[in-house]
Amino acid sequence: MSGQPSNDRSYRAETSPAHGAAHPGAGPRTYLVVAAFLLAITVMEVWIFYVPALARVLVPILLILSTLKFTLVAMFYMHLKFDHTWFSYVFVGPLILAIGLAVALLWLFGLIGTTGVPHAGAG
């Protein structure tokens, strides 16, 4: 009697085999491919850093490339792609909050946009 799931559909959905599979993840071959991508992207980033002609677009390109690396590690090495969705919520939620707070601080200290005062936040 104890430990028996109820007939409630939403409860069974939480405990269905699709959630929390025993050994989520890809195989070693996939991990090697991801590693190759990570190295290639890093090489690209450093190459862009040294090309003066790309100085104007350096920041957006680097942010995109590093986001790509971040996502590859999170999805494949940290298994978020294959694992229970709760783990994604628990990671992505705070991540979004952290980025939001960072952007807010940049705004409040006058580094992006305007708060309506010159040199806003200067101490």
Next chain:
Amino acid sequence: MADGHAASIALAAHAAPAAEARGLVSWLTTVDHKRIGLLYGTSALAFFLIAGFEALLIRLQLARPGGQLLGAQRYNELFTMHGTSMVFLALMPLSAAFFNYLIPLMIGARDVAFPRLNAFSYWVFLLGGLFLNASWLVGTPPDAGWFGYAPLTSKPFSVGPHSDFWLLGLLFLGTSSILGSLNFLVTILNLRAPGMTFLRLPLFVWTTLVTNVLILLAFPPITVALIFLMFDRFFGTPFYLPAGGGSPLLWQHLFWIFGHPEVYILILPAMGIVSEVLPAFARKPLFGYPSMVYATALIGFLGFGVWAHHMFAVGMGPIADSAFALTSMLIAIPTGIKIFNWLSTIWGGSLRFRTPFCFAVAFVAMFTIGGLSGIMHASPPVDLQQTDSYFVVAHFHYVLFGGTILALFAGIYYWFPKVTGRLLDDRLGLLHFWLMLIGFNLTFFPMHFLGLMGMPRRIYTYAPGLGWDFWNLVCTVGAVVQGFSLLVFLANVARSLRRGTPAGTDPWDGRTLEWALPSPPPAYNFAVLPTVLRRDALWLTKHPDARGPGLADLRALVTPAGPIHMPAPSSWPLLTALAMIVLIAGALLHLGVVIVGGLLTALALLAFATELVPARANHGGHADGDHEDPHVGATGLDHRKLGIWVFIGSECLFFGTLISTYVVYRGRSLQGPYPHDILNVPLITVSTFVLLMSSLTMVLGVAAIQARDVRAARRWLLATAALGGVFLAGQVYEFNHFVHEGLGLTTNLFAATFYVMVGFHGAHVTVGVIWLSALWYLLTRGRLGARDEALVDMAGLYWHFVDVVWIAIFTLVYLIQ
């Protein structure tokens, strides 16, 4: 109706609670959530009384103009310690007492997810509180306010160890809060009884869930802020000093990014308590349960978007002021939903005006008053008149005393019978209630007038003839009345513990699962874990309606069917906390003590972490009466894996704050060397490759152990640790090179932010290397085996997170200069 209630009482009366260990040692080594709850409760009440006495001294000083009881310095110390103690040592731990005692009972669990970590959180809290109050004994208590604004707390203006006690104490206490929250979050997510879906949870469990999410996300920013302050005070960095390019506003932003969610951390548990008490005494279900859940979640979410309403007077600009004013007004909406739902719960109910109900109703009224003055503060032009005046003091005491404290007393009176088996005397309880309510309003309502008449905060005396004399005297009389009310409460507790009326199982005809168990419940809580069929499960089982009962079998909850495995006591939580306090105190004493404390802490943590590792690997799996694997909840997820993800989520805020500060402060150094002068991109590119490859070896190690290939797993773990070591060697080389090039820790703002951020990342890598090395060793010695993949998986997740943080640092620091 009465039959169902009587049936639950009769069943529980036949249950035989297991004999519990007695004596001091049993309390020092307990990992039982109920005992830990009692420890939190009694400790927090003691700190509450101390902080209350501090407030009484403040009021005695201000009773008359030109008061001579206290000098200015002592007055500053008293209001600082009163505020700090009330927030961190009284209200938060009192809420933690309720979480600890009730959450496993309400969700139908045997204990929390991590019992030893739970005990550790308590001992860290107690020792942190004692450390903070030890400052009185050496004559240097904190004196810069509970909010510790820089540069007042910076070395030029705060020379003695006052602020050192404060920042070190809060850093230590923050550890307790974060670890406790991780525990409760995993417990609520993963240990719910079968059938206990999210929308069947008692509302107190929901408020606990959101509160602990807030703690996990709000404490890292203040941890970083305190670390910066520590570096400023101990090592001379300029994080908050304009003379070095720093900004005091950074402190304010980081403090209030924590500080505003903190006020919701303080009020949400109280709202949860009231949401349980009102329905019980109105004999009606909570009105609008789904909207209460959504309102709770919305308050938690919006709470992160309002912090700068504490800073309307600093000159952020009209756009920033307007944005935060808007969000601050928006947050009144979910709060209003709750207030109307509470009123609707009471409306038309069969009311019983017992003490818990009186406190709960008073909460609604007093909190509403405090909320109304809060809405006024949300308007910047209005706030510019009210800020730093007694109007603000009135506001926050109405929400925190009239809100949180009254609700906590409602909870104490409500659940005291379950905890002790005896009822608190209702006549004394009502006397306590009326004295407290009258005293509270006498103390704090006149503060609205005083604020509007211009009386500023934090002044130790005032001149006669300003029109403040009468109301200050009234406030002081109110404080004395409150003091008497607390004496009545203490007398009630002492009397009731000895001669109180036996409570039985269910004196209030309660609605939640704990009322099905004996009073007090046995160590194992439920003989058989319940199967929940509906919301308000116990109530509907006692008083079934047309849709049937709420529980599958009430009798099974209290009738033991066989032996039940419970976690063994442990002394390592206390010993580890003691080692850590030596480390913390050493910062005020001598470097040698820091080193000794650090070594003791490292050893204690190692012993703590490996305490449960068997002499030989467990190849047969572990079974108890309820689950095949005690680490796996009814959701099928491993507690430990969920726990490490929750920790990683919290770390996102920690590193996010460090990295944000680096970016905010970029370009503000007053002198070189600057980043482009000194950063060695080729060297660090190689380091980055090394760390990325360590992530590959780590994931191959996890894949190997999942494939039951222990030998391969050991190889990959060793490779990962080795690569981590190479990365660290590169960092050491880089730091050494920088110092030789003239970039020391205090050289400029770039140096301070760089060394602290990259240094903390390096510290995390170091912890990872030690962790992996320990795993490799235990696998090699055969103490861990193929079935311990969860432990390797946890280490892997931590390691990959450290890697992705480096991806961000490499880009933002080295490539975007």
